[in-house]
Amino acid sequence: MGKKLDIIIIVDVEATCWSESPPPGQENEIIEIGICTLDIATGKRLEKESILVKPERSTVSEFCTQLTTLTQAQVDTGISFAEACAMLKQKYLSHQRVWASYGDYDRRQFERQCQSRQISYPFGTRHINVKTLFAIVHGLSIEVGMDEALQLLNLPLEGTHHRGGDDAWNIAAIFSELLLKRPIQK
Template sequence: MRYTYQSHPSKKKRRGFVEPAQSQEIPPEPSMTRQPYEVFLVLDIEGTCDQGTNFNYPNEIIEFPVCLMRWKNRTNDDFCSELEVVDEFRTYVKPQWRPTLSKFCTELTGITQAQVDDAPLFPDVLVDLKKFLAKHGLIDEESSEPLARFCWCSDGPFDVRDFVVKQCFISQVKMPQWIQYHVLDVRKVVRRALQSAQTKQPSTRESKSPTIRPLNISAQLQALELQGFEGRQHCGIDDSRNIARIVAELARRRICLMPNTAIRPGRRWRWMGKHGQILEEYLD
């Protein structure tokens, strides 16, 4: 989920959006590299929001999409280069603290009130998601123990680190261990790859390499010389599919895909009261 704050600069300006220059392109390297993770679960969560709210707001999840990616050419010693989406999980989620969506939220995400009214609550979504992971042999359905090396992937750290932690508090459910294991911030990987590509280029007195700032999904696609964004921006499943394209391209370019985001299930915001209560006097 990504939205613009009223009390802060827009996301593009705040995060330093820049049009990728020719010097920011990552040179393709088609040969394989060792990749320790077998499966990647790409997600882009959409949550409730209103004009002027920021990431300290008690967002409730309203769309939970996942693109499951596996290697096409993985060898016995974990060398590979080609990732593909083999299945998808998607559900809308019914918010419980403020069940009525704001006009701003509907216009941003395209999610309607009828869609969330008919959707399951978050605890039921976790049950369905667990079944999806078990069906693909990632966890044991009874014990929830991991059966494969898998990693969650998102554009920025917010989806699992913030949205899922908040929602577990609001819904008063324990955050499943299988969603805490390993999380990869794709945007951070792209940024570091661009910086690495720049340092390999000869510099001249007249040219100075610009600082690589975080890029949104569309800009990452452009920097990687991929076709533009496919679908509707801020639609969770479309965002997830485009992030999956970026992950596949990073793998093709021999970038090792490793977790880089810490998750704290016990993290607390000022508005968190007891037993899932939201203290509205502490909302920004």
């Protein structure tokens, strides 16, 4: 099975979270998978999707709703994590394409959750950490958050921050600038 290098899949996940430690018996779980496909040749963002995932081992806290705007009622309408992983493979060919996220949290969360659920990991081995790449390309001494990277590139933050689909769309804009090698505004 060959690698497809036409499109990069930009992924951003939102997970159940709490202001402190998870309540007893609960754990961080993916509740939204944001996806934006990016055409490598043109740097154009092609589509944006938000997949809601129903948590099995946790509930959405008030803190989580304040951060993401997602409610328990909304994620209860979602699909299972297994169905979401199958969808990534079928619709986006995620196991054959390069994928990227802003930082390593999203990759590690997928790895942990797939392992704990004994679900096949939906991605191939080629992952790009856009946060690190951005800092290296622009000679920054530290990595910066997505919103600060957008500001440095003089790009607007589109949509709602901490919503998977919108964050994936914004990360794709940053990655597009890196692909097209445009300098940051100093």
